[in-house]
Amino acid sequence: MSEDFDLLFKIVLIGDVSVGKSCIVTRFKTGNVFTERHTNTIGVDFSMKNIKIGNKRIKLQIWDTAGHERFRSITSSYYRSAHGVIIVYDITKRNTFLSLQKWLNEIRNYTASNVVCALIGNKCDLVEGREVTIEEAEDVCNIVPEVLFYLETSAKENTNIEGAFTRIAEELMNRQSCIDDENQDGIKLGQSKSISNGNCSC
Template identity: 50%
Template sequence: MSNLDAQQGLDYVFKLVLIGDSAVGKSQLLSRFTRNDFSLVAKATIGVEFQTKTIMIDHKTVKAQVWDTAGQERYRAVTSAYYRGALGAMLVYDITKQQSFEHASRWLKEIRSHADRNIIIMLIGNKCDLGTLRAVSTEDAKQFAQDENLFFMETSALESTNVETAFLMVLSEIYRIVSKKSLMANEELEANNDTRLLKGTDITVPIDQENPAKTSCCLY
């Protein structure tokens, strides 16, 4: 966390990345979460952009910095650098497009190649408001998430269904892990300090060879 973030009264800054094929609704999910906004005129993301939202978790002020990575193949080499430092990832597919779900395994491989191995990942089936056009069953998505040890949720950016819930779930899990590591580090530091205090310092008291009776009788 930067000095500026600390000055703003933030306890944590968590970076998340949104990934997945183009046109699955990543940018709409970002707008819905950060601004509670949805645009019927969607534009393809060029390169990378990010937005932020500050929330409270366990009485701590957390700023979510959410990066929206373009899904087009020609930008993948550019966006791979932005996985660095990410603590969470939202892997998005469109429930009406089977191919976008099939590509999830490829995106997952890319995340795990570029991001921290402990990154928290949620699989998101977006556009659940289009149930009559569904091409990917909830059961198949759940099974994939279970096999890959991912969180899973279906969302609708249009109707604001589960969007905030999904982001908060990932951020809360990141907070749980980060705060636990911080607590363990503090406990280890305190234990090391206590050990150094207990060790003390050896004191060698010389004996007067000419007058052996004059020893350090007062040092108990």
């Protein structure tokens, strides 16, 4: 198999039902398509996108999970090999923000300890319906050590979608090069064989 990338990162999207996880993935993947009516994600959906950061070709494996609580027994089994996790909530539904603690618990229980985490407040185009302030979300970001950064996005208007994925990829890339520098045997990333052998655990 030819190697058409230098690094491979697995990113899992989690968050309450209907916060727009699948819309974010579709928007990121296609660039110009916003699907207003996604069907519900049953279990886990998978897609890929190649991006370039500097001179590195990066392949992102994106795992879009069902938000329905009943499916968490299946979705959580996909956390463990993730390099990055994006927690999504809906800025117009406070409940989805309040669930954050539960999602963080799931991350702590089921992912590797060095996972990179981002918090995304989606649907920021719906200004009038806002129920969660930017400050509140930033507070979470400051208090919770796992959460690396916070961004508000709109899958509908294509705001910050690519930025969110790029930023998480950059962070993973930096960590990767640190590890390379220290010559540690930590994350085994890159090389197409990490896909074929399923060795991309960290």
